[in-house]
Amino acid sequence: MNEPVTVVLAGARGHGHWHLANLRRLTAAGLVRLVGVCELTPLADEELAGLGKPEQSPDLPALLERTGAEVAIVCTPIHTHAELGLAAAARGVHLLLEKPPTPSLAAFRQLTDGIQRAGTACQIGFQSLGSGAIEHIRQLVRDGVIGRVTGLGAAGAWVRDEAYWGRAPWGGLRRLDGRDVVDGVLTNPLAHAVATALRIAGADRAEDLAAIDLELYRVNAIDADDTSCARLRTADGTELVTAVTLCAERPGEPYVVVHGEAGRITFWYKEDRVRLERPGRDPVVTEHPRTDLLANLVAHLREGAELLVPPERTGGFMRLVEAVRTAPDPVALSPAHWHEERTAAGVRRVLRGIDRLTAEGAERLALYSELGAPWAAAPGRPRPT
Numbered sequence: 001m002n003e004p005v006t007v008v009l010a011g012a013r014g015h016g017h018w019h020l021a022n023l024r025r026l027t028a029a030g031l032v033r034l035v036g037v038c039e040l041t042p043l044a045d046e047e048l049a050g051l052g053k054p055e056q057s058p059d060l061p062a063l064l065e066r067t068g069a070e071v072a073i074v075c076t077p078i079h080t081h082a083e084l085g086l087a088a089a090a091r092g093v094h095l096l097l098e099k100p101p102t103p104s105l106a107a108f109r110q111l112t113d114g115i116q117r118a119g120t121a122c123q124i125g126f127q128s129l130g131s132g133a134i135e136h137i138r139q140l141v142r143d144g145v146i147g148r149v150t151g152l153g154a155a156g157a158w159v160r161d162e163a164y165w166g167r168a169p170w171g172g173l174r175r176l177d178g179r180d181v182v183d184g185v186l187t188n189p190l191a192h193a194v195a196t197a198l199r200i201a202g203a204d205r206a207e208d209l210a211a212i213d214l215e216l217y218r219v220n221a222i223d224a225d226d227t228s229c230a231r232l233r234t235a236d237g238t239e240l241v242t243a244v245t246l247c248a249e250r251p252g253e254p255y256v257v258v259h260g261e262a263g264r265i266t267f268w269y270k271e272d273r274v275r276l277e278r279p280g281r282d283p284v285v286t287e288h289p290r291t292d293l294l295a296n297l298v299a300h301l302r303e304g305a306e307l308l309v310p311p312e313r314t315g316g317f318m319r320l321v322e323a324v325r326t327a328p329d330p331v332a333l334s335p336a337h338w339h340e341e342r343t344a345a346g347v348r349r350v351l352r353g354i355d356r357l358t359a360e361g362a363e364r365l366a367l368y369s370e371l372g373a374p375w376a377a378a379p380g381r382p383r384p385t
Contacts (some may be wrong), residue, residue: 002302007294008036008067008093010060010084011075012043014167015098019073022294024050031298035067061087069093071297075125077170078188079179082107089118094301096294098125099195100187101314103180105206105322112311123297124309126317128192128269129199130296133288136274137200137258137265146260146278149238152201153362154193156185156244156254157355161346164246165222172222174329182325184216184224190244190254191317194230196269197242197256198316203234206315210235212323215367215376216330219247219338219349225330227351229367230320243361243368247338247351257362337375 004027009019026032027050034051037043042056057063064072064087072088073096074081082102088095095115101124102108115122141149165172173181186194198204211233216225227245234240244254258265263278276284291308299305338351353373360371368376 004030004033005071005298005301006035006067006069007032007071007073008038008060008063008069009034009073009075010038011098012037012039012047016075019075020047020051022292026292026295026298027051031295032071035069036063038063060084061091064088064091064093070301071096073294074098077168077181078103078183079170079176079181082111085111085122086114089115089120089122092118092120094120094297095122096125096297097122099191099314100182100321101311101318103182103321104325105318107180108311108318115311121297121300121307122311123293123307124311124314125293126192126195126309126314127290127293128196129309129313130291130293131269131272131288132290133267133269133272133274133286134196134199136286136288137267138202140265140276141258141260145262145276146258146264147262148260150259150261151239151241151365152197152256152258153365154197154240154242154244154254154256155358155362156190156193157248157250157252157358158189158246158254159248159251159348160189160226160246161343161348162220163346165220172220172224172226174223174325180325182224182321184228184324184330185226185244185246186228186230186242187321187324189246192269193244193254193256194232194240194242194320195314195317196267197240198232199313200256200258200267201234201238201240203232203238203240204313204316206319208235208316209233209319212320213367214323214327215369216324216327217333217368217375218330219333219351223329225324227333227354228330229361230323231367232316232320239365241361241365241367243358245351245354245358247349247354249350249352249355252355255362259365333375
């Protein structure tokens with residue numbers, strides 16, 4: 001039998017808690033063994049329950065050297081991804097890198113070049129791309145079940161309170177101390193919406209995109225966007241429109257919808273659930289298994305399985321990140337259009353009518369300005385006052 005793959009986790013708090021839980025599951029299955037944790041403040045014994053006693057250090061390169069780990073999971077602030085990923089690759093360590101891979105296209109290319117030179121494997125942590133539903137949808141399209149595809153829409157309406165933006169020194173920032181961060185709704189919390197639509201469309205590589213139109217807004221007192229939409233045009237002329245917000249009236253499950261001349265397919269990507277709708281027929285709902293990305297990386301290293309999310313398959317998404325990074329700062333919306341709510345979790349800002357607008361954006365493949373949102377205007381045009 002193959003020995004478990006040895007792993008170091010860099011960034012074990014915040015979203016890193018999810019990785020700790022996943023490591024427990026895969027450790028119990030005999031696939032991995034946690035040998036190191038890189039955190040500024042060491043984890044307590046109870047946080048490491050079921051994971052043995054891995055070495056702890058705030059110095060990732062030194063930790064990789066001492067432990068001889070085969071894989072590093074990098075779940076650190078966005079602006080540290082490239083540096084730490086390159087440090088792992090330089091030591092022959094394979095990588096599971098959280099999304100977004102980097103905050104700029106230049107850093108992404110630097111990272112991918114370094115990984116290629118080192119000959120190491122890299123998996124990008126877009127968990128939705130491990131869903132079996134994606135290939136199911138692509139097969140339905142290939143079989144002509146919904147006729148010619150006329151476009152893809154994606155919508156996400158989530159709720160985040162003020163504490164979310166204070167979760168880390170880089171939360172909600174476009175830049176920190178002169179370094180790009182780009183922690184906006186399109187590029188981080190609801191990044192899966194774009195990445196999933198691109199994979200379904202078969203347009204996830206950098207060269208697959210011909211043009212990107214953006215509208216970036218903010219309701220909260222942050223630098224980055226919390227309510228945005230984007231139109232991506234692929235090289236073959238397909239349009240993908242994404243409308244997302246963190247200022248929803250009510251939280252909902254994000255989804256991607258494939259529009260066809262003879263029907264449509266909706267994919268709730270966090271639930272791995274698909275609904276096929278065609279005129280004159282009852283809807284067909286199916287649920288699909290999901291392959292864990294760390295388990296897939298282990299299978300790649302031990303058995304030669306194909307990686308589900310290698311860096312080149314996120315190049316299209318990185319084109320969007322670069323467009324957001326280089327765009328003008330998001331437009332701050334007037335309090336006339338939003339209000340505050342106090343909940344048990346804290347204060348949050350709610351943008352009136354945004355739930356309907358995100359859904360209409362995905363349905364009509366239209367940007368907020370094209371939907372007549374009273375606070376929206378296409379770039380370069382006067383905004384309503």
